[in-house]
Amino acid sequence: MEDIFNHTILCNKCNLETKGTTIYKGAYKLRAKECPNCGKIIYHPIDLEEYKNFNNIKNKQFQVKLRLVGNSYTVSIPREIIEFQEEMHQEINKLISMSLEEPEKLSLFFTRRIRSL
Protein backbone atom coordinates (compact mmCIF):
# COMPACT_ATOMS: atom_id res chain seq x y z
CA MET A 1 0.00 0.00 0.00
CA GLU A 2 1.38 3.40 -0.91
CA ASP A 3 2.13 5.78 1.94
CA ILE A 4 -0.59 8.42 2.29
CA PHE A 5 2.11 10.97 3.17
CA ASN A 6 3.46 10.69 -0.38
CA HIS A 7 0.33 12.52 -1.49
CA THR A 8 -0.61 16.17 -1.15
CA ILE A 9 -2.65 16.71 2.00
CA LEU A 10 -4.73 19.85 2.32
CA CYS A 11 -5.69 21.54 5.59
CA ASN A 12 -9.46 21.10 5.88
CA LYS A 13 -9.84 24.55 7.47
CA CYS A 14 -7.63 26.66 5.17
CA ASN A 15 -7.64 24.48 2.05
CA LEU A 16 -3.87 24.99 1.80
CA GLU A 17 -1.24 22.38 1.14
CA THR A 18 0.37 21.11 4.37
CA LYS A 19 4.15 20.77 4.67
CA GLY A 20 6.08 17.78 5.96
CA THR A 21 7.57 18.05 9.43
CA THR A 22 8.71 15.87 12.31
CA ILE A 23 7.28 16.00 15.80
CA TYR A 24 9.40 14.65 18.66
CA LYS A 25 7.60 12.99 21.55
CA GLY A 26 10.06 11.43 23.98
CA ALA A 27 11.99 8.75 22.09
CA TYR A 28 9.52 8.88 19.23
CA LYS A 29 9.85 10.71 15.96
CA LEU A 30 6.43 11.19 14.39
CA ARG A 31 6.09 12.10 10.75
CA ALA A 32 3.54 14.88 10.38
CA LYS A 33 2.08 17.45 7.99
CA GLU A 34 1.65 21.00 9.19
CA CYS A 35 -0.61 23.71 7.79
CA PRO A 36 1.51 26.85 7.05
CA ASN A 37 -1.48 29.07 7.87
CA CYS A 38 -3.23 27.76 11.00
CA GLY A 39 -0.47 25.42 12.25
CA LYS A 40 -2.75 22.39 12.35
CA ILE A 41 -0.76 19.15 12.69
CA ILE A 42 -1.77 15.93 10.95
CA TYR A 43 0.19 12.94 12.24
CA HIS A 44 1.15 10.00 10.11
CA PRO A 45 -1.42 7.35 11.11
CA ILE A 46 1.13 4.54 11.53
CA ASP A 47 3.50 6.63 13.66
CA LEU A 48 0.62 7.86 15.79
CA GLU A 49 -0.64 4.31 16.32
CA GLU A 50 2.80 3.12 17.43
CA TYR A 51 3.13 6.02 19.80
CA LYS A 52 -0.34 5.33 21.29
CA ASN A 53 0.51 1.64 21.72
CA PHE A 54 3.68 2.57 23.54
CA ASN A 55 1.82 4.96 25.84
CA ASN A 56 -0.78 2.33 26.70
CA ILE A 57 1.97 0.00 27.93
CA LYS A 58 4.05 2.79 29.46
CA ASN A 59 1.22 3.87 31.71
CA LYS A 60 0.60 0.36 33.01
CA GLN A 61 1.98 -0.81 36.32
CA PHE A 62 2.83 -4.53 36.20
CA GLN A 63 3.05 -6.65 39.33
CA VAL A 64 5.46 -9.56 38.88
CA LYS A 65 6.81 -12.12 41.32
CA LEU A 66 10.49 -12.43 42.22
CA ARG A 67 11.47 -16.11 42.38
CA LEU A 68 14.65 -17.92 43.31
CA VAL A 69 15.82 -20.36 40.62
CA GLY A 70 19.14 -22.01 41.48
CA ASN A 71 21.53 -19.18 42.35
CA SER A 72 19.62 -16.49 40.44
CA TYR A 73 16.39 -14.64 40.85
CA THR A 74 13.87 -14.47 38.05
CA VAL A 75 10.92 -12.29 37.22
CA SER A 76 8.41 -12.84 34.44
CA ILE A 77 8.22 -10.11 31.84
CA PRO A 78 4.60 -9.67 30.75
CA ARG A 79 3.94 -10.94 27.24
CA GLU A 80 2.61 -7.60 26.00
CA ILE A 81 5.93 -5.89 26.75
CA ILE A 82 7.86 -8.49 24.76
CA GLU A 83 5.33 -8.43 21.94
CA PHE A 84 5.64 -4.67 21.78
CA GLN A 85 9.38 -5.10 21.17
CA GLU A 86 8.52 -6.59 17.76
CA GLU A 87 11.68 -8.55 17.01
CA MET A 88 12.30 -9.62 20.63
CA HIS A 89 9.60 -12.26 20.70
CA GLN A 90 11.07 -13.87 17.59
CA GLU A 91 14.36 -14.46 19.39
CA ILE A 92 13.45 -15.80 22.79
CA ASN A 93 16.99 -16.77 23.85
CA LYS A 94 18.51 -13.42 22.92
CA LEU A 95 20.70 -11.66 25.49
CA ILE A 96 19.45 -8.37 26.82
CA SER A 97 21.24 -5.86 29.03
CA MET A 98 20.36 -5.16 32.62
CA SER A 99 21.64 -2.53 35.00
CA LEU A 100 20.87 -1.27 38.46
CA GLU A 101 20.23 2.38 37.61
CA GLU A 102 19.38 3.48 41.11
CA PRO A 103 19.37 1.60 44.42
CA GLU A 104 15.69 0.78 43.86
CA LYS A 105 15.51 0.75 40.08
CA LEU A 106 16.50 -2.13 37.83
CA SER A 107 16.44 -1.48 34.08
CA LEU A 108 16.35 -3.89 31.16
CA PHE A 109 17.55 -2.69 27.79
CA PHE A 110 16.09 -4.17 24.64
CA THR A 111 18.55 -3.68 21.82
CA ARG A 112 16.16 -2.11 19.38
CA ARG A 113 14.31 1.08 20.18
CA ILE A 114 11.56 1.85 17.75
CA ARG A 115 12.30 5.06 15.86
CA SER A 116 14.65 6.34 18.50
CA LEU A 117 16.43 9.64 18.00
Ligand SMILES: [Zn+2]
Ligand atom coordinates in the same frame (compact mmCIF):
# COMPACT_ATOMS: atom_id res chain seq x y z
ZN1 LIG B 1 -4.89 25.40 8.15
